[in-house]
Amino acid sequence: MWDLWMRRALALAALAEGRTSPNPLVGAVVLNQEGRLVGEGFHCRAGEPHAEVGALAQAGDAAHGGTLVVTLEPCCHHGRTPPCSEAVLRAGIARVVVALEDPDPRVAGGGINQLRQAGVEVISGVLREEARQQNRAFLHRVRTGRSYGILKWAMGLDGRTALPNGASQWISGSPARDWVHQLRSGMDAVIVGGGTVRADDPLLTSRGRRSPEPLRVVLSRGLDLPASAQLWNTAVAPTLVVHGPDADPQRLPSGPEGLGLSACEPLPLMHHLAERSCNQVLWECGPELAAAAIRQGCVQEVVAVVAPKLMGGLAARTPLGELGFTAMDQVLSGTLQPPRPIGEDWLLSLRLEG
The missing domain is CATH 3.40.140.10 (Cytidine Deaminase, domain 2)
Known part of the structure; x- marks a missing residue:
């Protein structure tokens, strides 16, 4: 009953x-x-x-x-x-x-x-x-003092996230991209690195599915960032630019809030975001930052949109950088959620922590 x-x-x-x-x-x-x-x-x-x-x-x-x-x-x-x-x-x-x-x-x-x-x-x-x-995100924040992290990427069936020349728009179809906007609407913050800002000039909003929009966070050690980018327009959504101790704050772009950390790394950032009342955040970053976030325990869940495409190329990009494993008994594993279709693509979700 x-x-x-x-x-x-x-x-x-x-x-x-x-x-x-x-x-x-x-x-x-x-x-x-x-x-x-x-x-x-x-x-x-x-x-x-x-x-x-x-x-x-x-x-x-x-x-x-x-x-x-x-x-x-x-x-x-x-x-x-x-x-x-x-x-x-x-x-x-x-x-x-x-x-x-x-x-x-x-x-x-x-x-x-x-x-x-x-x-x-x-x-x-x-x-x-x-x-x-x-309430797994809330429970994680209370238990650890860190926001719950979800890492998202889109890739072809051969595991590539871009062609050897860097082209990646669009790997997934329109329904999957709509799903990403909906995913963002459930987040308190969306995180990228400076490389993603330079390469893609993303907007990182829910496209109006949430008001206010999630906080957009850029992690950049040296503030080597373009003078103009969609993220600097804080009339659309708030933006936080996080930098390391050696960066010159004068290089901060006009508009966003700036934050200097003693170490420009995922772990101290997740502690800061938890203190900022963020239960759940989304990593939409490149392979090196994604790997760092995983190594530092800042990713509890991975969601991958898999497109029915073969992109090929030995030099093509993959979702993750080096994790430092040398034997199969060292690799990370988790609980795979039931796959589900999104248009012609498939969504896979792996929970590394309950």
Whole structure:
């Protein structure tokens, strides 16, 4: 019985994909004493009412003596909004069904304990794995202090991402490119290196699928960047240019925000983005930066669009640079998600971490 309603709560939570950072995705439903649906809600974005509050408000007096089904443990601390646990108690809820305990140190079981001490029945762990997967980026950031990284590339069936002369537009078809725009809309930031800016002059937006657009990040040790580029137009989307300690800040392009790091590497960048409230970021970079991000543990998931094309060429580019492996027992492996078609292309997704 609870599985059915928890799936509804998970579907509600998914409606805010990419918009709640640094908060998690949360959905909730309220059932009256007879088990009928009387309220539902989801957390839309940070600073706005939490899912439980919205669902309880919709239910009104019908919530008294009823059941709250929620995908994440109700919070018990004062943040931008009051504690949800207190709202649950004020509504007279008799039972709370929870999918996942909140790992945030300010909660960490405290919400469940508060409810139980007040006499509310609490059932936890319903569809726990589904809820964990839905909030894997939030959980990763809380656990590690780093944003969850997804590395994306498009390639031909022979593993090439460009011809020997560098030509790469377009490997994938229009449906796959539309899918990339949708993918970006769920991200808090999109990262490229200076080489990608010089070679491709990308825009890196969701093409209006999200407002505001994700933060665009350029990682450049020496700020050897073109004076004009689409990324410098911050009226379209915000841009952050990250550089190393030896770069001359006077070379920063006009428009974007600049940030100097003690080491212009993926790992300190991911810590900075986590502090900047980014749960999930997308790497759309060249092979050397992609390899560095993997080596430094900054990629938890790889998504590859595979086109039915053979590009050939011994000197043609591949998605990854050197990872330093010398034996097959050293290579990275993960969980391959079921492949799915996108137009004439195929999408492969490999999770290196749950």
